[in-house]
Amino acid sequence: xxxxxxxxxxxxxxxFNLMERPMLAIQRLVGVRNVAWAFLLPNLVIxxxxxxxxxxxxxxxxxxxxxxxxLWERPGVGAENFATLLDCQNYLDPNTCQRDLFWxxxxxxxxxxxxxxxxxxxxxxxxxxxxxxxxxxxxxxxxVFFYPVLLSPxxxxxxxxxILQRNGVLNAGIEGxxxxxxxxxxxxxxxxxxxxxxxxxAHMGFYVLILLAGLQAIPADVYEAAEMDGxxxxxxxxxxxxxxxxxxxxxxxxxxxxxxxxxxxxxxxxTGGGPGSATTLLLQYIYDTGFAExxxxxxxxxxxxxxxxxxxxxLTLLQLRATRGQAEGR
Amino acid sequence: MLGFLTRxxxxxxxxxxxxxxxxxxxxGVLLMLGPVLWIVLSSFKTEAALQEYPPTLLPLATxxxxxxxxxEPLPLFRVTEGExxxxxxxxxxxxxxxxxxxxxxxxxxxxxxxxxxxxPVREVDVATENYTTLFSRFNFLLYFWxxxxxxxxxxxxxxxxxxxAAFALSKYKFRGRTVVFxxxxxxxxxPPTINLVPIFLVVSQLGLVNSPWGVIWPxxxxxxxxxxxxxxxxxxxxxxxDAARMDHASEWRVYWRIVMPLSAPALAVLxxxxxxxxxxxxxxxxxxxxxxEEFTLQLALNSFQGELQTSWSNLLAMTVLTLLPITIVxxxxxxxxxxxxxxxxxK
Numbered sequence: 196x197x198x199x200x201x202x203x204x205x206x207x208x209x210x211f212n213l214m215e216r217p218m219l220a221i222q223r224l225v226g227v228r229n230v231a232w233a234f235l236l237p238n239l240v241i242x243x244x245x246x247x248x249x250x251x252x253x254x255x256x257x258x259x260x261x262x263x264x265x266l267w268e269r270p271g272v273g274a275e276n277f278a279t280l281l282d283c284q285n286y287l288d289p290n291t292c293q294r295d296l297f298w299x300x301x302x303x304x305x306x307x308x309x310x311x312x313x314x315x316x317x318x319x320x321x322x323x324x325x326x327x328x329x330x331x332x333x334x335x336x337x338x339v340f341f342y343p344v345l346l347s348p349x350x351x352x353x354x355x356x357x358i359l360q361r362n363g364v365l366n367a368g369i370e371g372x373x374x375x376x377x378x379x380x381x382x383x384x385x386x387x388x389x390x391x392x393x394x395x396x397a398h399m400g401f402y403v404l405i406l407l408a409g410l411q412a413i414p415a416d417v418y419e420a421a422e423m424d425g426x427x428x429x430x431x432x433x434x435x436x437x438x439x440x441x442x443x444x445x446x447x448x449x450x451x452x453x454x455x456x457x458x459x460x461x462x463x464x465x466t467g468g469g470p471g472s473a474t475t476l477l478l479q480y481i482y483d484t485g486f487a488e489x490x491x492x493x494x495x496x497x498x499x500x501x502x503x504x505x506x507x508x509x510l511t512l513l514q515l516r517a518t519r520g521q522a523e524g525r
Numbered sequence: 526m527l528g529f530l531t532r533x534x535x536x537x538x539x540x541x542x543x544x545x546x547x548x549x550x551x552x553g554v555l556l557m558l559g560p561v562l563w564i565v566l567s568s569f570k571t572e573a574a575l576q577e578y579p580p581t582l583l584p585l586a587t588x589x590x591x592x593x594x595x596x597e598p599l600p601l602f603r604v605t606e607g608e609x610x611x612x613x614x615x616x617x618x619x620x621x622x623x624x625x626x627x628x629x630x631x632x633x634x635x636x637x638x639x640x641x642x643x644x645p646v647r648e649v650d651v652a653t654e655n656y657t658t659l660f661s662r663f664n665f666l667l668y669f670w671x672x673x674x675x676x677x678x679x680x681x682x683x684x685x686x687x688x689x690a691a692f693a694l695s696k697y698k699f700r701g702r703t704v705v706f707x708x709x710x711x712x713x714x715x716p717p718t719i720n721l722v723p724i725f726l727v728v729s730q731l732g733l734v735n736s737p738w739g740v741i742w743p744x745x746x747x748x749x750x751x752x753x754x755x756x757x758x759x760x761x762x763x764x765x766x767d768a769a770r771m772d773h774a775s776e777w778r779v780y781w782r783i784v785m786p787l788s789a790p791a792l793a794v795l796x797x798x799x800x801x802x803x804x805x806x807x808x809x810x811x812x813x814x815x816x817x818e819e820f821t822l823q824l825a826l827n828s829f830q831g832e833l834q835t836s837w838s839n840l841l842a843m844t845v846l847t848l849l850p851i852t853i854v855x856x857x858x859x860x861x862x863x864x865x866x867x868x869x870x871x872k
Contacts, residue, residue, distance in 0.1 A: 211781045218777035230776045231697035235705060238690035241746035245724055246712050252723030264726055322553065325546045336550050338859045339557050345855050345862075346561075347805035349823045350848045353830060354560045357567065357841065364563060367579035396556070401866065408867040428542065457718045460807040464827055478718055478808075485722050486812050497722045504719040511714045 256497035262490035269494070276498035297499060299472045300480035307391060307476060308455040315395040316402065316448055323406035324436075337407070341400035348460030351397045356380070356465055359389060380466055383473035390462050390474045397461060398454065402447050409443030410436070442517070449514040456506055477503055561848070568841035571652040575837050586650035590615050590629045602626065606642040613646060614638070655842035663839060665846065667818065668825040672804060675737050675821060680799040683745045684792055690746075691754035692780050696766060706755075712748045717809065725812060739813040740821075744803065750795045757791035758784060794865035797858065804851060822847045 222230045252266065257276050259269035284291035289298035326337055343351065358365050359379040366376035379385045413436065421431045437444075459478040462468070468475035468483075475483075477499070485496025567575065570584040589598035592615055599615035602624070614626040614636060624643060626636045659665040694706050717724060724743055725734075733739030761784060769779050785792070807823050814820055820828065826847060829840055855862060 211778075214781075215775060215777050219775045222776050227776060228697060228699050231693040231699045231702075234689040234693035234776075234780070237686045238709075238746050238751065239705070241686065241742060242709065242712065244727055245717075245743040245746065246715060246720070247708075249720040249723035249727065250715060252726060253720055256722050256726075264729060266726070321549065325549055328543075328546060330546065330550075334860070336554070337863060338855075339554050341863055342561075342852075342855065343557055345801060345805075345851050346848055347823055347851070348807050349826045350844055353826065353840065353844045354564045356830070357564055357837065358560055362576070362578040362580075364580055371579065400557075404863055404867045453716075457716060459718070464807075464830070481718075481721065482808065482812070486725075493722045500719045500721065504715070507716065507719065508714060 253497050253501060256493050257501050258494070260494050262492065264491075264493065272494065276494045277502075280495065280498055280502065294495075296472055296475065297480055300475045300477045303387070303473070303475060304456065304458075304477040306387070307394075307458060308452060310391045311394055311455050311458070312448065312451045314391070315399050315451060316444070318395065319399050319402040319406055319447070320444070322399070322403045323410055324432075326403065326407055327410040337404070340403050343397050344400040346397065348397070349464050351393060352461045352464035355389065355393050355396075381470055383470050386466050386470055386474050390466060393461055393465065394455075394458055398451070402451060405447055405450075406440070406443060409440050412443075413439045445517040446514070449510060449517055453507055453510050453514070456503065456510070564841055565845055568655055568838075568845045569651045569653070570655075570838065571650060572836065572838045574650070574652070575841075583649055584651055585647045586652075587645040588648050592627065592629050592632050594632060599627075599629075601629075601646040602638075602643040603646055604638055604643045607638065609636060609638060610642075614643075616643075652838065655838045656846070659839060659842055659846065663829075663843070664818075664825075665843065668820055668822045669846075671737060671820060672822040675740050675810075676800055676803040678737075679741045679744055679803045680796055682741065683747060683750055683799045684795055686745055687747060687750035687795065688754050688785060688788065688792065689780070690751050691758055692784055694751070695755045695758040696761075696763070696784065709748050709751050713752075717743065721808075721812065728813060734813055735816050735819050737814075737819065740803075740806070740810050743809065744806070747799075749798070753795055754788060754791050757788055761787050793861065794868075797854075797862055797865060800854070801851070 218230070218233065221233045225233070255266055256269075258271060258273060259266065260272040260275065261269050263269050280294050280297055282293040283298060286292075286298065289295045289302060292298040322340055326333060326340075330336070346354075357363060361376065361378055365379070370376055377385060379389055417435055417439070418431065421435055426434070457478055458476055459482070462474055462476060463479055463482075466474045468479050481496045481499050481503070484492050484499065566582065566584065567580075571586050574581070574584055574586050588601045590601055591598050595617065599617060601613055601615055604610055604612050604614060604626075612628065615629050617625045617627055617635070619625070619640065622640055624638050624640050626638050626643075627634065628636070690709070694702060694709075728734060728739045728743065731739075731742075733742065765783060765787075766779050769783055774782070805823065806821075807827070810821050810824055811827070814824060817825075817828070822843075826840070826843055829843065
């Protein structure tokens, strides 16, 4: 470790020496106050190139057609991309839509978001409440529940694919107790169930941590006062814990909603959106349309992502209102 | 032991809710760690043992023996019934319900045994070749290097650029400061997933498709990082900076020699986040890196599972090696990671 630390220190000093002269020259040129812009420059250039400019380019893609990547080679089509995406006789039945796959993805995403968020927040709350008790090994349990959050989505998908395959350990267990094996990822309803289950498994720990932090911010004397008044456990929970935890709950709810709308990685590796299109979510539709399939319909993908952005924007505004409410509540 | 497990705060006895809590926690541990342990155990099984159904817990395999006159090693069986009961024989082939077997010590005589009257001789067989072939046949080191390169370079640049911006935004009063800060914060609302097509245009115009830099550059100006570091740097007293300026320190020296070392705790949190983000990133590399020699570990795993549906042995080993670095980092820094995430509220 020692040589490594020394090498790190040497690198740190070398980087300092390398940049000192140019930065000093800039400082002499523009003055101490404006040197701030020199510090901001690298970050702003990258923000500009990869965030700000793309926002506008996205609208230009959405209003042009064809499969060319270069914008000046793409013919303008106005709002046609949006029109085809939204062309539907009955929005509740994807088969009546011109882009039926898009609407199937919208439906799947809707169900996924509702089920995943509701059950994940519920289980995260139960876990956080239990971990908030003064139990032995609390640190260990907290770490265990958090561990899957760190695993890469591909690893998560492969771990479960191995368990769920036809000759996997789950089917062996079911046969062991006398049940009949199921093709978990080939039957549409089961595949959807596992997609929801696995994304809860992979992300719950993060929300447990946030809720736990919220629970520990509730002062202990509030509980002591309630105990002295002889309130039952349920009464303490419903009258004290929940109201005081509400701001954290709202943040957790909105954060998990925003994440769920953009779900892609684990699901794509686990099922590839199948069987059929049973587990194709919105982001996978965008990826498939714009990148995976030929011809690459960049315009349609951009239009779909703008529609997704609108949903995310609304959710973020909700979050801002919620966090402001939280700040004022204190 | 039971007294230890049922101990609660205060001296009262454990009640029903405590038992329910323990049940929930133990079930949770099983559910959270079980799948990972299962894949680690499975990764040490031979391809033949992986095909077995129902699967065994430990990596067991049928013992084999090399007999003169037979090219392939022959599986060993223990005969359970009949006149040869108790002998250990090698099976040459199976014909219907009859197994043709020989004694390895006396390969000339053939012995016919009913297949129901024998059971395989099992031994624990740790298939380390699942791992070693990753290095000899599957270019694992190349993918590992690609992932490491992207993770390390992107993390260094993220910390450098974000801390420079945070320094400017927290320690200087200049026109446009609020506007810049709000612009950066506003990008929190615009996740890269909604700009995939135009970011791909920028990356391809810069000639970075199929280059690790095409993954690195779009990722490093994180609004989360700027925000996290700025909030921390605001707590560093300006007097310290002014004292250094009195001694004719340049602004770069103030930043590098005073503000950076004092921000170490916040920088550490950002390093952890960045390593986690870049090591696990999937969708953007999937779009930018199309050539196998540029694949990250995650992409290699993904394409591997598509090609080799049946060769689980190497796939499982590769999965374990991919989750290993993050697991080690977590085991060592568990406390700091959970604290950092609870404080920052980001992932």
